[in-house]
Amino acid sequence: MAVVLGIIAASVPVLLFNAWLRGQGEDETAVTAAWALGYADTQIGEAVTAINDLSTNGIDSCRPAQVEAMRRAVLRSGPFKELLLIGQNGQVACTDSGLQVRQQVIASVAATDRDILLELVRIGEGSERLLRVRKVGQADKPSIAAVIPTALLLPQVSLRGGRLDGAVRLTMPDGAVVSEAGKVNSEQEQRHVRLRSQPYGLTVTVSLPVGGLIADQDALRRIAMLVTGVTAIVILLFALRRARQPASGTAELAKAILSDQFVPYYQPVVDIQTGKLLGAEVLVRWKRADGSFIEPAAFAALIESSGLSLDLTRSLMRRVRDDIGAAIGKRPRVSVAFNVAPQHFDDAMIINDVGTIFDNSQIKLTQIVLELTERHRIDNLTAMRKTIAALQGMGCKVAIDDAGTGHSGLSYILKLGVDIIKIDKVFVHALGSEGHSKATIETLIDLAKNMRMEIVAEGVEDFDQVTYLRERGVAAAQGYVFAPPLPAGSFLQLLDAMEPVAEMVPAPAKPQRASSFR
Numbered sequence: 001m002a003v004v005l006g007i008i009a010a011s012v013p014v015l016l017f018n019a020w021l022r023g024q025g026e027d028e029t030a031v032t033a034a035w036a037l038g039y040a041d042t043q044i045g046e047a048v049t050a051i052n053d054l055s056t057n058g059i060d061s062c063r064p065a066q067v068e069a070m071r072r073a074v075l076r077s078g079p080f081k082e083l084l085l086i087g088q089n090g091q092v093a094c095t096d097s098g099l100q101v102r103q104q105v106i107a108s109v110a111a112t113d114r115d116i117l118l119e120l121v122r123i124g125e126g127s128e129r130l131l132r133v134r135k136v137g138q139a140d141k142p143s144i145a146a147v148i149p150t151a152l153l154l155p156q157v158s159l160r161g162g163r164l165d166g167a168v169r170l171t172m173p174d175g176a177v178v179s180e181a182g183k184v185n186s187e188q189e190q191r192h193v194r195l196r197s198q199p200y201g202l203t204v205t206v207s208l209p210v211g212g213l214i215a216d217q218d219a220l221r222r223i224a225m226l227v228t229g230v231t232a233i234v235i236l237l238f239a240l241r242r243a244r245q246p247a248s249g250t251a252e253l254a255k256a257i258l259s260d261q262f263v264p265y266y267q268p269v270v271d272i273q274t275g276k277l278l279g280a281e282v283l284v285r286w287k288r289a290d291g292s293f294i295e296p297a298a299f300a301a302l303i304e305s306s307g308l309s310l311d312l313t314r315s316l317m318r319r320v321r322d323d324i325g326a327a328i329g330k331r332p333r334v335s336v337a338f339n340v341a342p343q344h345f346d347d348a349m350i351i352n353d354v355g356t357i358f359d360n361s362q363i364k365l366t367q368i369v370l371e372l373t374e375r376h377r378i379d380n381l382t383a384m385r386k387t388i389a390a391l392q393g394m395g396c397k398v399a400i401d402d403a404g405t406g407h408s409g410l411s412y413i414l415k416l417g418v419d420i421i422k423i424d425k426v427f428v429h430a431l432g433s434e435g436h437s438k439a440t441i442e443t444l445i446d447l448a449k450n451m452r453m454e455i456v457a458e459g460v461e462d463f464d465q466v467t468y469l470r471e472r473g474v475a476a477a478q479g480y481v482f483a484p485p486l487p488a489g490s491f492l493q494l495l496d497a498m499e500p501v502a503e504m505v506p507a508p509a510k511p512q513r514a515s516s517f518r
Contacts, residue, residue: 029166033193033206034351036168038393040153040179040204041197042417045225047080047133047146050451054083060141061085062094070096070144075474081149085142086134086491093142103132103147105174109201120176121147130330150179154204155386166190166208173201185209187515198366198395253299256286257311261288264316264323267483268494269337269456269478272470277371277498279335281478282320283485284312309341310349317357323488329362330501337369339401342378354396365395369420375399381415386417398488399456400468405443421448425459425479431468445472 011400038455038504050073061064062085066240069504074096092103100239103121106129110117118130131153134145154168184190188209209494256262266280286294303309320336328334344350350370370391378384386397399420400413400516425503431438441457449454460479486494 027207029191029193029206030355031351031390032168032208033195033204034394035357035390036154036170036393037195037197037204038389038391039155039386040170040202041393042389043135043148043153043201044131044200047148048111048113048135050080051083051133051135051144051146052143053490055137059085059144060085060137061198062142067094067096067098074106077455080146082147084145084147086145087142096099103130105132107172107174109173111201112199116386118202120170120172120178129178151181153179154181166206167205169205171203171205173203178202195393197393213322221344229403231283249302250308251301252309252433253306253308256288257308258316259289260319261287261289262312262315263487265487266324266336266491267478267485269335269476269485270482271475272460272466272474272477277334277495278476279337279367279369281337282316282339282493284316285485290464298368301393304341310344313338313340313344314353314357317353321357321361321363324495325362327492327495328367329364331495331499332364332367334499335367335397337371337399340372342372342384344371344382351390351394352389354391354499368395369397369399371399372416372418372421385416386451388418392417392419401458414451417444418453420454420456422456422458428457428459428465428469428479429461431465441469442472445474449473 054070054073057069058383059069072338074080074083082095082097085093087093090105094100101124103123108117115136117134117136119134121130121132122128123130129150131148131150133148134143150170153170158364161316164260165182165185167184169177169181171180184207190207191210192205192207194203194205196227204337211220219328260285263286265283265285267279267283269278270276271278284296286296286299288294303312317338322336322338328336342501344353352369354365354370379486381406391398398416399422400416400418401422402424403413403421423441423444427437427440431441445455455474455477456476456478457465457474458478460466460469460477460481462481465479466481483494
């Protein structure tokens with residue numbers, strides 16, 4: 001009874017401190033900027049996907065059948081208003097609607113994918129402006145473009161779903177305003193954050209009222225954990241002295257996290273088509289003070305139920321940054337993946353954590369993959385999608401882990417708009433014995449191809465599995481057939497052997513949504 005009371009008492013300062021921390025207000029301006037940029041990039045990205053698909057299918061003339069194909073594309077996809085073909089003279093040749101209104105180009109910028117051009121256009125003689133996303137084709141053929149209403153490029157509400165307290169602005173490189181939302185309150189001091197889209201060259205500027213913003217959330221959360229952890233331990237020890245009962249497992253885990261006893265291990269991800277090392281998934285081992293190791297199966301459930309998973313993830317991110325950051329930073333094609341609990345996405349905490357921990361790190365945000373398991377139910381898919389879009393706007397990639405084992409199947413994956421699908425090991429292990437495993441894997445492969453997502457096979461343990469996956473076009477895989485999870489030193493040796501820096505060739509520029517494992 002004394003231990004129970006001690007745990008309850010220990011939870012009080014935890015709750016109070018977390019309430020105080022939230023009361024101070026997270027750096028909402030930076031988070032809103034990342035969210036708005038991700039929102040804009042996602043909308044533009046859908047238009048890019050649509051015009052690329054039409055271009056691949058040979059839509060390059062105003063013949064009725066091709067105009068009808070554009071009309072069908074508008075009906076089934078994208079935030080764009082219409083699709084059109086632009087002639088060699090720069091004028092609209094035809095549209096899916098049959099209406100042809102003069103479009104005057106005000107400003108333009110070339111995307112990272114150099115055959116994509118973003119143009120701010122004025123419609124007719126009026127003041128209406130639209131963003132035209134155009135695929136620059138062959139010189140002797142019209143180019144296909146999608147037109148997006150500028151109001152659809154920015155969120156019109158705050159992260160919490162209410163009215164924006166400040167202003168969000170999207171601009172071209174020359175300063176031309178593409179879209180605006182909200183309004184600046186001139187009577188309040190404003191905090192300004194500016195972010196630039198890596199794939200599309202546009203800039204988002206957010207202005208929100210100053211009010212108790214925290215400069216370094218990561219440091220404060222470490223203090224919070226230290227204060228609450230120490231408080232819990234002191235109270236529990238006092239209770240234990242009186243009751244002479246065993247120590248609390250939760251308190252022991254909290255103490256272990258504080259003392260950095262949880263260490264990252266690295267499961268290599270390999271390109272089974274070329275043999276290249278593509279990156280690694282970060283796993284965890286508990287190295288106790290006496291030097292003994294404890295496998296995750298012994299503590300994973302308690303970590304989740306105790307609410308310590310977020311603190312463990314942050315601890316692992318810091319260790320990875322410090323242990324292998326220099327080596328990963330020299331290899332821009334190599335990625336590092338972290339498992340992230342769904343609750344870490346609540347209130348966009350993960351955006352602040354990733355930005356804070358990897359700020360000024362040699363590991364670029366474009367090298368970070370965040371794996372969200374499908375085994376845990378997500379109640380608010382809309383909020384989750386917004387957070388994922390914001391992370392993608394920052395440069396990170398998001399993966400669905402344990403695909404095929406979760407609650408919502410393929411619709412779950414489609415609604416979240418992730419970059420990578422990871423096939424769960426249970427399907428890979430059953431390849432030789434269960435027909436439904438092959439059907440599931442091939443369905444996921446087809447989905448990934450159609451949605452232009454990367455696919456990674458987990459738990460690959462023999463060469464028959466490698467052959468099966470390779471023959472079906474899967475490139476990335478991980479498992480004991482290649483290497484077990486490795487400590488930092490061994491992984492760095494493997495990295496030097498498989499990806500020596502001297503032989504690295506600079507990667508060509510790619511769109512933001514390109515695979516992080518290729």
